Amino acid sequence: METYTEKTQVHVAAEQIRTLILDGTYRPGQPLRQEALSERLKVSRTPLRHALQSLAEEGLVETVGFKGARVARPDPNMVRDLFDMRLLLEPLALKSAVAHHTKLDFARAEMALDAADTERDPHRLSQRNWEFHHALYRPSDRPTLMRTIEQLNRASAFAEAIAKSIVIRSEKSAAEHRELLEACRNGDMDGAILHLTKHLQLAYHDIQNLEY
Amino acid sequence: METYTEKTQVHVAAEQIRTLILDGTYRPGQPLRQEALSERLKVSRTPLRHALQSLAEEGLVETVGFKGARVARPDPNMVRDLFDMRLLLEPLALKSAVAHHTKLDFARAEMALDAADTERDPHRLSQRNWEFHHALYRPSDRPTLMRTIEQLNRASAFAEAIAKSIVIRSEKSAAEHRELLEACRNGDMDGAILHLTKHLQLAYHDIQNLEY
């Protein structure tokens, strides 16, 4: 019987910091001092630095030379770029996946939707949203493509959290998600891709109008 | 007078390991023991671990729980996914950039081409290739898009190094590059995008036929 460990302090620290940032506790541009964070998260500075570096490569924090780490500040262009890329890549993932969709995938997607309905915490809400998209994309069995798409979704979640659009448009998003799921259930690939495209465009539009 | 430091041991260690991997010194799947690497690079294990993590998020090495790090093993699907994505994203970057191209950009691109002509080291050759593409994409002034494209190019360079196609098709690649540059110089956007697309498709094709 093989046993998995995986729970290294780096991951839990990264997850906690991620939550603090997406909750708005730490605002964009705010410096993240290692000693203070170390004390707050009850973790030594060594794994903390690893976590900060991980978040830096994820795009959530910026880290410079010997100056330290700050919460990243998303610019409007970033939002445009992210959605331009998602509009190109996610339809490809969906297209590759529809032929391999199973009832289990649909069940997973629906579970994520139901969980999202009763969720008000921004971070967990964005997690549910990703779980939904992930359930529909994953059957494509293209991990490299998935990896990039997940990165873009994480960054989008950050931008949406800043603009507070995640919670504001959660009902609209839920409706769009259910339409997309229904099209997938009916095996309507073209319709599904159309719904996905529309969903992304609407999300982009709403973020644009909220952020300054 | 402000002075920049930036030269942290993590970066130099990461760069050295990157070179060792792309040179073929460390083969895919080979375990990377911290103590041995620490001794080889004359660096403590702490910054070394950071470098390994950085390379892991870059996709060059795989790192699991308490088991350690290994050189990543690219699968054929990864190559397909990478080029599918590049074929979607790089034309967008080029399209956004052509309107802002200056003589300086063309000069930079040509300098990269000339440097590539006399370069046989795989790692440096792939660096030159990226410098060329970077020179043509950068005027788009879309850093978030550039960031993702650079990640994909790094991963592609890894796959090409494994398949040894970087050096093998270097002359072909150079010719394609010069055609692309010429189209950009003439302000022929459609032609440039066509050349870029063809270039990526040919590179993909040649890798496919070389890897097993």
Next chain:
DNA sequence: GTTTCCATAATTGTATCCAATTATGCAAAC
């Protein structure tokens, strides 16, 4: 009053040591 310079403090990066986890090998049981 402003600027420059230097000393000091605050903060990050690195090295070393210890703890936790995993891999290895051998003996005993069946």
Next chain:
DNA sequence: GTTTGCATAATTGGATACAATTATGGAAAC
């Protein structure tokens, strides 16, 4: 002969101490 179990070694993760770098503040010069 194979397998199970445990003891030991090898390796990674984490905590602490130290070194390097940057930021801060105040005095002196103009």
